[in-house]
Amino acid sequence: MTTKRVLYHYSRLTDLDIYLFREGTHSRLYEKLGAHPVEVDGEEGVYFAVWAPNATYVSVIGDFNGWDRGAHPLKLREDGSGIWEGFIPEVKPGSLYKYYLHTRNGFHFEKGDPLAFFWEPPPKTASMVWKLAYEWQDEEWMKVRPQRNALDAPWLIYEVHLGSWRRVPEDGHRFLTYRELAPLLAEYVKKMGFTHVEFLPVMEHPFYGSWGYQTTGYFAPTSRYGSPQDFMYLIDYLHREGIGVILDWVPSHFPTDAHGLAFFDGTYLYEYEDFRKRFHPDWQSYIFDYGKPEVRSFLLSSATFWLEKYHADALRIDAVASMLYLDYSRSPGGWVPNIYGGNENLEAIDFIRQLNASLFAALPGIQTIAEESTAWPLVTNPTYVGGLGFGMKWNMGWMNDALSYFSKDPIYRKYHHDQLTFSIWYAFSENFILPLSHDEVVHGKGSLLSKMPGDPWQKFANLRALFGYMWAHPGKKLLFMGGEWGQWREWNHEESLDWHLLEYPEHQGVQLLVRDLNRIVRQNPALYELDFSHEGFEWIDFHDWEKSIVSFLRKDSSGENLLVIVCNFTPVPRYEYRIGVPRPGFYREILNTDAAEYGGSGHGNFGGQKAEAVPFHGRPYSLNLTLPPLGVLYFRWEGA
Incomplete structure (x- = not known):
């Protein structure tokens, strides 16, 4: 081990930054922590800063120092923040790096950077030094975005998984890159008349089969499809074609991978310490400790980052119900009541309200959307009247009732008529989106078309009727890719959609219907202006x-x-x-x-x-x- 030169007199962190970080209100940590190429005393290099309060030694290892754990140690700040920092000369953008940590309890770790802007393509796990410079060309969209994203505007959302929308069969069925996707997706979405695209999580994730819902890189788009600038180009291109972009974002849990956030500095730093609150039984993952101010600052900064740096128009917040309830998916005795003896996670509720209030105040024209599956009240009401502050919420009740009704043989539907009519009783209690999402066409559930009863003609007729009913029902609309032409197979993230089905007239007919439905909604304010009234x-x-x-x-x-x-x-x-x-x-x-x-x-x-x-x-x-x-x-x- 050879100690090399590290400059400790330079810092990007001010006293105000430390105050806000420790208060839990810092919304732009990505400008302060992580790896930032800068010039100090006439020397170019990279400033590194990482939060690891329970470490006794932290160094930066990378391809620039032969992964030598002793070459570039960081210095612990003396303000009690738990942040280690240092400027390392001659390190350049594109360099691979990790943090090496000794902990108070004797553990030694190599960790990726929680605030890295770019990561190696999985299964590799190193972070990458990167600059986010990009010349945006979506000024016209950003001017009209508040009107296009308003609650009284049409929202016709096309939900997309980037790795399986289309692939390149002549090149080993590889992924399309962000830049390859941009013109193809924009042209198709525009032709079909959708107003917004919603991407399943693009944030870096180690396991492709998680579809992005097991996030490790809360500040980095996955490198599977290209660089951060390539992803910016995709959003920029969609905006220039008049299409809004919604990103799925997962503040509810994170994976236990050794290079990620879990047990980061030899303690449960980002997650709850009590196993009954820490471990999510459904996803075998860890739950953020929303009571820690520094964790709140981390998550608040991540949300702000995607809306500000990547010009995303909305965040769809995943698994909100699992954040709200301490007993979510837990057996009796397997959860810890709150201080009042209830099952509500008071810390998570407070964080959600803070998140929404902060985002809407700082970034006019954006939206936040809750995937919340219970009857929790006032999800889309302002925080100042006791609501959670979301702009919109998925209507899971409508989705379950509608699919249950349409999957029944028509001869029995008269006995289930209430499944059609019940949704109107509560349709205006929240600002609802009607979702026919990816969750309904996986894990043996079958595709939308295959759920329909009857012979092939009746299956297609039922699917068209479902779409006709859905587009007329109050609420914004969301449809997962492949549903718009009636894909037979359920979705498989390892393969492209079955585009060849569009050679057949019955599938062409469904696609034409969805296209016409989108056009009719956009042309008729009666079908969108008062969706929530x-x-x-x-x-x-x-x-x-x-x-x-x-x-x-x-x-x-x-x-x-x-x-x-x-x-x-x-x-x-x-x-x-x-x-x-x-x-x-x-x-x-x-x-x-x-x-x-x-x-x-x-x-x-x-x-x-x-x-x-x-x-x-x-x-x-x-x-x-x-x-x-x-x-x-x-x-x-x-x-x-």
Whole structure:
């Protein structure tokens, strides 16, 4: 071991940084900790800083010093922060490095940098010195982003796993890079009419099969698909094409890999010390200690980082329910009650509120979205009225009911009519997104199409009806890749989607329907403007359980854009089916999921119908319609 030159008089950390870090409110640690190429006393090199309060020795090892544990020791600051730092001359961007730690309890570790901007491609585990310089060209998007991301704007989200959307078959089925993905994904999403793309976690993760939900690099996009600048280019490209970007982010747990955050300095530094709070039984991972101010600063900084440095438009926060409840997935006796004896994780609740309040205050125009699967109240209400402060929340109840209903043989659906109607009772209690996500097409659940009952024609008709119903239901929309054309196989992260299915007309029909649904939503404020308000929805009739038919109105704030939606969820066409409508005039049929071009039977209403002065359903006018089998109809009122 040969000690080489380290300069200790230089620091990026101010007294204010240390105060905020230890208070748990520092939101930009990525500017202070980690590895930063700088010039000191006329010498170029890298400033390193790492939080390891229970270490007795910390050095930087890397390809620049032969991984010599004694070559470049760091110095512990004297302010009690537990931060070790030092400037190492001549180290350059691209250099590989880790931290070598001796701990008070006799352990020796080699750890990756918790704030590294780039990591070696897995299964290698070294961090990489990197600069994040990039010339963004998305100024026009950033100007209009507050309007495009507003709650009264259309949100039509295409959920994507980057490693399996498409691959390169002529090159060993390798991944597409971020830069290769950019034009292909942007062109497809734009053609399909989606407004936003949501990426399963891109943050560095050691196990590809975790889909990114076992994160080690909370400040680094995975190197599987390219460099940080390559990922910036992908987001930049999507923005220039008018497409918003949502990133999945996982502050709920992290993997136990030896090079990562777990047992970082010989103590449970980032995670809870008590095993009953520390270990997540579902994912065999560790849970962040939300009571530690430094951990809160770390997570708050990570969230800010992706929204600020990578121009992400929204974060979808994974597994919020597991953060809120101390007994989540735990048996009696396997969890620790809070100080009041309850099962709520008070520290996590406080952190979530802090996170949302901080992000919305600092970064106008962004959104946060909760994947929260329980009936926890006020998830999307502001923190100042006792809410958690999220902008939106996934509606898992709607998803479960809808898929349960549509998977049933239509002959039995009349006995489960409440699965269609119940969601409206609570539809406006939160700002809901309706998700048909990746979680519903893996682990033996089958694809959306394969869940549908009946022969192949009925399966496709049922899927089209599901989409027609979903796009008309209050709430923003999310669909996982492959669902938009009716992939037969359930999703496999090791393979590309089955794009060859688009050679077949029935799959083309589903894709065309989704494209038309997206277009119709964007053209009709009644289908998005009041998604979160009772004023945007009104039942016409939800009592016809015998025929499995529901009908309702969607309205905008002006009252000028009025749509009538009629859904027939049996394979029997209904002729002369009368429904009440509120106004005289012509109601144009703007969508029919049974149209021939979608693969349907072609039953319809010849482009629309003029309302008759025949009172029905308590309304002064009515339409006498033909309802297609397993079909959903949209009518737009066009005036008297």
